[in-house]
Amino acid sequence: MKLKLLIPLGAFLLLAVFLFIGLGLNPREVPSPLIDKPAPPFKLAKLDQPAESLSRDDMKGKVWLLNVWASWCVACRQEHPLLVELSKQKVVPIIGLDYKDQRPDAINWLAKFGDPYDLSVSDMDGRVGIDYGVYGVPETFVIDKNGMIRFKQIGPVTPEVLRERILPLVKELQK
């Protein structure tokens, strides 16, 4: 056997190593320009009581999670049990931003699958979503006592992300 004939195999294995490393990287993890910047202000009607509203500044002094969800979003169902579980532990308030949704659908959805939110506000036209740079639902933000965004999860929250990133960060910020 000639060594020359092994060149294609070698080249391929090298490529495979890079592909393997590549799998561990996240090309979508473009650093969010909003990290360590003030959360964009909003004032939105509450989902269950449209007459009342909630603004960003109402949450001042607390560490909180902003979870962007919608009743039409299938991926939201994936993270939903995790959020319901988290809300029972009462470690951090979760505010839901109901994104581009219909109010009755959203209320039904929460009634059916459980409501992990301390409060949900409705962003019917998606204006606030744009300010927050939402490009896929669900997304989750960790916001500190001064109203600064400290972390952003694009896509469903997984148990690992919750355990290893979100909860330690919340604990640290609450000190």
Added chain:
Amino acid sequence: MIGEVGHFALIIALMIALVQGVLPLVGAQRNITTWMNLAQPAAQGQALFVVIAYVCLTVAFVQNDFSLLVVAQQSNTSLPLAYRIAGVWGGHEGSMLLWMLMLCGWSVAVSAFSRRLPQEFVARVLGVMGLVSVGFLAFLLFTSNPFERLLPAAAEGRDLNPLLQDPGMVIHPPMLYMGYVGFSVAFAFALAALLSGRLDASWSRWSRPWTIAAWSFLTAGIAIGSWWAYYELGWGGWWFWDPVENASFLPWLIGTALIHSLAATEKRGVFRSWTVLLAISAFALSLLGTFLVRSGVLTSVHAFATDPKRGIFILGFLVIVIGGSLLLFALRAPKVGLGGAFSAISRESMLLANNVLFAVACASVLLGTMYPLILDALQLGKISVGPPYFERVFVPLMAPAVFLMGIGPLARWRGSQVPELAKSLRWALLASVLGAAVSLLSGGSLLGSLGILLAVWVVATTLALLAEKTRNVSGSFVQRVSSLPRRVTRAEAGMLLAHFGVGVFIFGVTMVKTWEAQNDVRMEPGDVATLGGYAFRFDSAAEFNGPNYIGLRANVVLSKDGKELAVMQPEKRMYKAQGMPMTEAAIRTRLGGDVYVSLGEMVSETAWAVRLQIKPFVDWIWGGAALMALGGLLAATDRRYRLARREERAAIAGRVPAGSA
């Protein structure tokens, strides 16, 4: 219920695939006829169950069964029926099932049309294809089950991605997959030849029609994808060097090298190891393409669901299949230098140059596609490689390849005399130089004129070859032309048609690049804009209701020299279920080019942003690609391949070693 039937059918298909992948291969090695004979029925049985699974999924889509996760994610009750059927391959799971269906289709075709080949060889080919099936069925069942339930069922589906709700998208993936998967046949033939240790001319003759057919499908698939991007994305571009596009282009480049290399191996017994390596690479790149698209390691305009578990699985599969076959290649490849000798100016040398150029082009596109990932993996930062890189490396590689393409078919095997070649090519050379001169004088760029030169060169050399074929026919021009069908075989006609298509393609690309014009304007009802001699009058814009979207349609009257030509109706659509806006461009197509109007954002209560574009000869790009694909199909169905099989059978019946032909 129907979901479980489908799921169960897939499991049975996996069991049969295991039998198909193991027993015939072992049987061929140990010469156990009964085990070898399992190959054909196993391939057909596996196909039957995959078809059942596929039909089940289609029925679930048609019946709006939102208790299946993929249906809830990809469909909607208001989605028109045709798109519910096409929606099966709109998502990851369904498109992998389509991949499987195609693989079964090719396997059944091989089992049906290879009765005349030695049983030992067919057993090996189908065994290798069975192993590929095992990998993909396991991938489906363990990481991408299309029959996963969503309980409680959704009341309504999320709807098919609006980008995919288009006739082009209905045909594009099946065509592309036919090509991708078709290369698995070439791959299986190459491995069977390596395993049997008989890497001779008969192997390449058997493999040729399959490879050319796969290449034709891939050509058509890529062209349809490009056409779809052109009219659907609303930007007027037709190729973006996007990673997902490159993923389909890489196997095409190597496949092109492969079909040419096979010709040389079959006719003259040269480049044997190289041809085998190309056959392995073509399928390797098809798998790599699947990996890149399905694992989400690269960012792309094609947003697919990403899941690292799937990535690991395909990567593992890739390493086993490709690593294993490259190892087999290293162990079994024949000594270099076998086959007849040839001189520097010969058809062999032209084909070799073509091979090298295409392989280098493929390597540079692969490098450009992988570069961001490699840098990221080495923690050197996040970058993206764009069209400037690809255009800069691609054009200098393809220009000489196209030039040689004109000479190759006229050159003789073994060696040609330069004066003789020059004599048959002088008119073609003159015509191309004239073409380039006309282009330069009318204000074309240097690169644009080179494009015209090459386009004319290809067309003119094709005609020169036809003239050469009839050189010995005496009589009038009409008599010479009418003698052509007797003098040109189907394979040659296919080759000429495909080469002619390349010329048409280059002409289209060059004309668009050189002469396209674009204007972004703000228009209110009554406004008139002009571009490239046309006048566009914005008449009105009104809302309307589509089946699953709300649309806005503008009326733009197109006129030239005061004469009204057409009312163009560009649209914007808002798809209700996903809240996704889409642009539907209005395109007026003529042989000489397109007028392209797309409606942008509303800029005030009454005014709109409108993009006007003139695209000269743009449709020649896809026309050329269609000619290439047609040429390929013509060549793949040449009588010679069928005859060759019959002779092979006669040879075997007469106890003459099949490889001695």
